[in-house]
Amino acid sequence: MAHEIESNDGLVLADCGAWHGLGLTVKGAPNPFAALRLAKLDWTVEESATLIGVNNPGEPNEFRVSTDTHKLLTRSDDHTVLGVVGKDYTPVQNEQLAELAYALRSSTDVGVEIETAGSIRGGKRVWFLIRSQSIEVGTRGDMVQPYLLLANGHDGGQALRAVPTNVRVVCANTYRAAMGQSKGTIAFRHTPGITERVDELARTINDWQHTVTKGLAFANSLAAKPMSSAAIKSLWVEVIERLDGKIPTDPQTGWEIRSKDRAVSGLAHMAQVFDREAQQFGATAWVAANAATNWIEHERSQYAVRTKDAGVRKYAAADGATADDVELVFDI
Structure with missing residues (x-):
């Protein structure tokens, strides 16, 4: 599930x-x-006083051991086990x-x-x-x-x-x-x-409310800043190169070819998102930055986060890497 x-x-x-x-x-x-x-x-959450284990249950050599260095956590309503933790938890x-x-x-x-x-x-x-x-x-x-x-x-x-x-x-x-x-x-x-x-x-x-207010002021400053096509492309290229390294201009190796293909695909993805959003919200730094974050979250995470779990890969919560990459966009 x-x-x-x-x-x-x-x-x-x-x-x-x-x-x-x-x-x-x-x-x-x-x-x-x-x-x-x-x-x-x-x-x-209910805490046990000690932790008891039964070894070889039902066998002639069955025995029990207990420890007070750990305890069992259970739910009060159905008594299912939540976890085993140290005594100081x-x-x-x-x-x-x-x-x-x-x-x-x-x-x-x-x-x-x-x-x-x-x-x-x-x-x-x-x-x-x-x-x-x-x-x-x-x-x-x-x-x-x-x-x-x-x-x-x-x-x-x-x-x-x-x-x-x-x-x-x-x-x-x-x-x-x-x-x-x-x-x-x-x-x-x-x-x-x-x-x-x-x-x-x-x-x-x-x-938190002060953080929201501060973030709104920053977002509004970006939304009020128009950007030329050249400046937007420069921003996107810098984002890609900061995250994935310099884009090869004359790829020779398999890695260089894949790197350039991913960069070209990334620029196309960002341009598509930007063109759609700019029609409604204008050609601003805010829209350009959000096009870059959209690429990071929906395309780049597919190859940048190493996991077989599609859900984890999509949201990159294994180590928070995608969230950090998104923050980088707004730091440039």
Whole structure:
């Protein structure tokens, strides 16, 4: 299952359903505590005092061993196992995640709502996706929807994270996509004292709105900057060469031929996206940059990210490489 939503997972979505057809779609955005219930996240993580193993079960030499250096994490509702962790691992409960979302919602004077909330992998990963008001870049109706993803792991494999993103999280693939966007991410490990640091996180993520405002100002500056055809091509060539090396002018080897073919294909992809978008939003630096990021996300990731998983390759969340490449475009 590409979506990785199991039978004991839940999902709630505001207004619009997901591609996989799963989850509960509600009219309007629920508050965080309603989302907690609607997404079936109203369970807690329970910790065992020790970890016990049975060796050779049913055999004459059966024996048991126990250790207090590790513990078992289980769900309170159905007692399924979430993971085995060290004794110092401190869980952050789903309700605490809802409280974080509520703290942000109640501390701002602009609209902040729950877009989606849910879990995957049987509760090993949980999230709340907070949406702010849509913002317009430029003056021609180019709308951008900013989100803040609050994500947490219950198996010892993921820290508590707050991730600014433009990805609507509805499944495992989109979860990985959002998690791959590393810029501005805040992360806390599940070590003793994390509950106190959750309060710190609540204060810190309030800066998200300021980040959105700052990002809008930058985007508007690009949207107000017209670019000539020569300048646009120069930008795209620089993006390709910064990511993949100098484009061969007289390819001789197989590698050089493939490198040039990919560059030519990339320029054609960017030109096609740009021509389509420029008709509506103008021939600006914003549209040129977004044509480059479209190439990175939809074409270059097919060969730049080494994995057989098409979903991971598409979103490049294996190590966040695609997200970093997208950031490079706006740094040029």
